[in-house]
Amino acid sequence: MAHLYVYSPSGAVRDRAAFRRALRRLEAAGHAVEVDPAVLASHQRFAGDDETRLAAIGRAAASGADIALTTRGGYGLTRLLPRLPYDAIAASVERGMAWVGLSDFTAMQMAVLAQRGTLTWAGPALMEDWATDTPDEITMACFDDLAQGVGEGTGWRLPLADLRAYPALAQAWHLHDAVLWGGNLSILAGLVGTPYLPAVVDGVLFLEDVGEHPYRIERLLTQLLLAGVLGRQRAILLGAFNRFTLTPHDRGFRLATVVDWLRAQLPDVPVLTGLPFGHVPTKVILPVGRRIEAVVQEREVLLFWD
Structure with a gap:
């Protein structure tokens, strides 16, 4: 299916068992899942301090993945907007990467659109949609369409x-x-x-x-x-x-x-x-x-x- 890069730009992931369950589901669907080394970092309510989360975004941009998928929302991206790697994000999109997320991810989506005209995707997040007891079939089908490049x-x-x-x-x-x-x-x-x-x-x-x-x-x-x-x-x-x-x-x-x-x-x-x-x-x-x-x-x- 697709090469996914999973990273945490906002709130900390607290439920590690659910996190692992979500990864297994993505892999069972045929995706090659690459996990950012700081994906489970924690600093106060955030998934690591500002430097840690900025570095994770940079690694996602450089990963060469088909899709960059956030773990969750919460709060944290707005404070990073002046320092986002806009050129690297734009270059990754030009190479074909889809950045996907919702909730707090809106801040990054609006910023890259305003600053560079960079296109992103509003959609599911790892903990919101794959860590649940029963992932929604329509949500999963829409994500698979994106992964296969057939959604129109x-x-x-x-x-x-x-x-x-x-x-x-x-x-x-x-x-x-x-x-x-x-x-x-x-x-x-x-x-x-x-x-x-x-x-x-x-x-x-x-x-x-x-x-x-x-x-x-x-x-x-x-x-x-x-x-x-x-x-x-x-x-x-x-x-x-x-x-x-x-x-x-x-x-x-x-x-x-x-x-x-x-x-x-x-x-x-x-x-x-x-x-x-x-x-x-x-x-x-x-x-x-x-x-x-x-x-x-x-x-x-x-x-x-x-």
Whole structure:
């Protein structure tokens, strides 16, 4: 299958038994797995100090692997952005390497896109997806498509609430030549005002987050809205927002409330939900920074890339 390089650029891996189980599953699928020597390093909450994690990223770039796969997210990449080996990462992508991850990896994805126009992939992480009791079949199939170089698109079924919000969507919605970009909402919003947030105009922005209450999700979206980021897009795709707890104080304020509010702020930008991506078992793989076409056929959303 593919030569994978597994490294830890963010949070420390604590469950070593699960780590070994995940590696065995990748190898059983036919992949040649190369493990970074500092993959299990630990410093405070991080997978090693800053120098250790920067060196791991450099080794990944120089590995010649087909795919560089993160072990997990957490936190740690944002503080490394001024010192990332941008040229080495860009050169590895030009040679054919796919950098894959989600969550905290969004910081690196946005930075390399902003600084060098380098394309990466939003997708699974080792501990999130291969260390579980039962890895998701769709996620594994999407990853295998990437490993074999045959993935050309993805799709999902729109919730009925989206069609009620946009009655004409199923009849005539087709976007051409739009840059797909995005990732974790908290990480992305934290890059506003820095040189590490891409200035994408007329793009398709996808977002997800985990452990954030709907009011905090709205606050993060408001930051992107007031910064002018959301209004410059041709569409916004919302993935999974999960692992939060509502309280009696909310009095009906929930995630659907936030979506309705966002749509009211952006009457000319469709806000579509249900994208299978985020901290959920079933996730598609998305090309970050690549130009795509987007089509709605009845209730099916289809994204196509090269």
